[in-house]
Each structure stands twice: as structure tokens, then as C-alpha cells.
Amino acid sequence: xxxxxxxxxxxxxxxxxxxGSGPAVVLIPxxxxxxxxxxxxxxxxxxxxxxxxxVGAQSAGEVVDVMDHLGIDHAWVGGHxxxxxxxxxxxxxxxxxxxxxxxxxxxxxxxxxxxxIPVLVIQGTVDDVTPPVNGERLRASAPDLVSVVGIxxxxxLFPSTHIGATSWAIEDYLDxx
Numbered sequence: 001x002x003x004x005x006x007x008x009x010x011x012x013x014x015x016x017x018x019x020g021s022g023p024a025v026v027l028i029p030x031x032x033x034x035x036x037x038x039x040x041x042x043x044x045x046x047x048x049x050x051x052x053x054x055v056g057a058q059s060a061g062e063v064v065d066v067m068d069h070l071g072i073d074h075a076w077v078g079g080h081x082x083x084x085x086x087x088x089x090x091x092x093x094x095x096x097x098x099x100x101x102x103x104x105x106x107x108x109x110x111x112x113x114x115x116x117i118p119v120l121v122i123q124g125t126v127d128d129v130t131p132p133v134n135g136e137r138l139r140a141s142a143p144d145l146v147s148v149v150g151i152x153x154x155x156x157l158f159p160s161t162h163i164g165a166t167s168w169a170i171e172d173y174l175d176x177x
Contacts, residue, residue, distance in 0.1 A: 002017045002018060002019040002039075003017065004016070004017050004034075004035050004036065005017065005018075007065060007066055007069050009065045009069075012062070014055065014056065014057060014062045014065060014066055015034070015035045015055075015056035016035060016053060016054060016055045016056065016066045017035055017036070017039070017042070017053070017054045018051070018052070018053045018054075018070065019042060019043060019046045019051075019052055020045070020046025020047070020049070020050050020051045020052050021049070021051050022049040022050045022051050023049075023050055023051065023075075023076070023099075023174070024050070024051045024052075024053065024067075024072045024074070024075035024076070025045060025050050025051070025052050025053070025075060025076045025077075025078070025102070025170070025174075026052075026053045026054075026055060026063060026066075026067065026072075026075045026076070026077045026078070026087075027041070027042055027052060027053070027054050027055070027078055027079060027080075027083070027102075027104075028054075028055050028056075028057050028063065028077075028078070028079030028080070028083030028084070028086050028087055029054065029056065029079065029080055029083050030079070030080045030081035030082045030083050030105075031058075031081070031082040031083070033080070033083075034056065035054045035055065035056040036054075037080070037159075037160065038054050038080065038159055038160070039054065040160060040163045041159045041160070041163050041166055041167060042054050044163050044164065044166075044167035045167050045170055045171065048167075048171045050171075050174075051072075053066065053067075053070060053072070053075075057083075057086055058086075059086065059089075060086055060089040060090040060092075060093050060094065061093075063077065063086065063087075063090050064090065064094055064097065067097065073097065074096070074097050074098065074099055075097070075098065075099060076098075076099050076100045076101070076102055076174065077090045077091060077098050077100075077101060077102070078101060078102025078103060078104060078120075078170075079102075079103070079104065080104040080105060080159050081104070081105045081107055081129065081130050081156070082107055083104070084101075084102075084103035084104060084105065084106060084107065085107050085109050085111050087101050087102070087103065088101060088103070088109075088111045088112075088113065088114070089111060091113075091114035091117045092111070092112060092114045095114050095115075095117065098114065098117055099117075100117055100118040100119065100120065100174075101113075101114070101117060101118070101119045101120070102119075102120045102122070102170060102173075103119060103120070103121045103122070103135070103138075104122050104123075104158070104159045104166070105122075105123050105124065105127055105129070105130030105134075105135075105156060105158070106121055106123065106130055106134035106135045106138055107130055107134065108130075108134055113138070113141070113142055113145060113146070116145075117145065118145055118146075118147070119138070119142070119145055119146045119147070120147050120149070120169070120170070120173045121135040121138060121139065121146060121147065121148045121149070122148075122149045122150075122151060122158075122159075122166055122169045122170070123135045123148065123149075123150055123151065123158075124150075124151050124154030124155050124156060124157075124158035124162070125150045125151065125152050125153060125154060126153060126154065126155050127154065127155050127156045127158065128155070128156065129156040130156060132150060135148045136148065147173065149169040149173070151165045151166060151169070152165075
């Protein structure tokens with residue numbers, strides 16, 4: 001695992017951690033969680049030749065500030081629950097910087113999908129906070145862009161409790177392993 005760093009653009013403190021090398025994957029924890037919440041998943045994905053950056057962001061702008069600071073021109077951007085909603089906003093506001101979106105559980109939200117940007121939804125099959133039906137609705141709204149992978153018998157905290165299955169779903173989808 002890597003140490004958390006702090007970026008302070010315009011006096012705002014944005015926590016982030018970085019590990020690995022290769023194509024960039026940015027992960028945003030859900031609201032109320034520290035950047036370390038996705039540490040196990042980030043470490044697992046980084047072991048498969050990815051550069052994984054975890055960002056404790058409250059907005060799309062903060063994610064892009066960290067990407068700029070680290071010299072990342074484009075990345076797969078994803079997050080858990082509300083972190084995924086922020087990732088969707090990054091893809092809408094900074095379309096040219098996002099290769100795709102990874103949603104670890106889908107919040108019920110009005111945030112649109114960015115045109116032409118692929119979306120991987122990974123969801124726990126027994127998640128009662130971001131229920132699987134949210135991901136299925138998203139896929140039904142854009143079947144040519146959205147793919148859904150279920151993690152069997154996994155609840156809301158599946159990115160931490162089912163690290164291997166979640167990591168494999170990301171690696172398999174990105175097809176870079």
C-alpha cells in the first residue's frame with residue numbers, strides 16, 4: 001500500500017495515493033470514506049500493470065487537479081457509490097480526459113452518461129445501498145455503452161470485501177492483463 005499525499009490547489013486539501021505503473025486508473029471512494037478505503041482494490045489492480053490513483057475528491061474538478069498534478073492526460077475514472085457519480089461528472093465535464101468510467105455500485109442519480117464513453121458497472125448482488133437494479137437500469141438506458149458484472153453474494157462494501165473478484169472484473173474488462 002502507498003502513503004496518502006495531500007495536494008493543495010487554491011488552499012483546498014485533496015488527499016490522494018498512487019501506486020503501480022502503466023495505463024492510469026483513477027478511483028474515488030464513496031462520500032464519507034477516506035482515500036484508503038479502496039487501498040486493497042487499488043493495490044490488486046496495480047499489480048496487473050496499472051497505475052492506480054485513489055483520490056479523496058468531493059468534485060470532478062478535484063479529480064482533474066490531481067490528474068494534472070501527476071501529469072495524467074487521460075485515464076479510466078471510477079468510484080464507489082457517490083465516488084462513481086463524481087467519476088460520471090468527470091467524464092461529462094472533461095470528456096477528452098476519460099477513456100471510460102468504472103462504477104463500483106451505482107447511485108440512483110440524474111447524472112447523465114457522457115456520449116461515447118464506455119461504462120463498466122460492478123455491483124454486489126446483495127447490495128442494499130446501491131442495489132443491482134440501479135446498474136441494470138443504467139445498462140438498459142445505454143446498452144451499447146454499459147456493461148454490468150455482478151459480484152455474487154457481495155454487499156455494499158464489495159470493493160473491500162471481495163477484492164479479488166472486483167479486481168478481476170476491472171482487469172478483464174480493460175483487457176490489459
